[in-house]
Amino acid sequence: MGQISKIHPERVITIKHHKAAMYHPFIESAALTLVDVLFSFVTHAIFALILYFLVGLQRSADQFLYVFAFGLSPAHL
Numbered sequence: 001m002g003q004i005s006k007i008h009p010e011r012v013i014t015i016k017h018h019k020a021a022m023y024h025p026f027i028e029s030a031a032l033t034l035v036d037v038l039f040s041f042v043t044h045a046i047f048a049l050i051l052y053f054l055v056g057l058q059r060s061a062d063q064f065l066y067v068f069a070f071g072l073s074p075a076h077l
Contacts, residue, residue: 044072 048068057063 041072044068048072 045068048064048071052064052067053059057067
């Protein structure tokens, strides 16, 4: 996130949009971050689901949610 503020104003399309007053660069950065977080959450959910049942752990919802939350915490926080 620290590099976005350095690289973002240098992009030609950002300069054109800023001159045309279309939208603020922060909005584009926030939208890209939101999409990236959602995509990584869905990817993790699919991976955890496949891995959990492939390994053959207990087939209960609470056990799966523990594994899911444990795998999600270091990846996204």
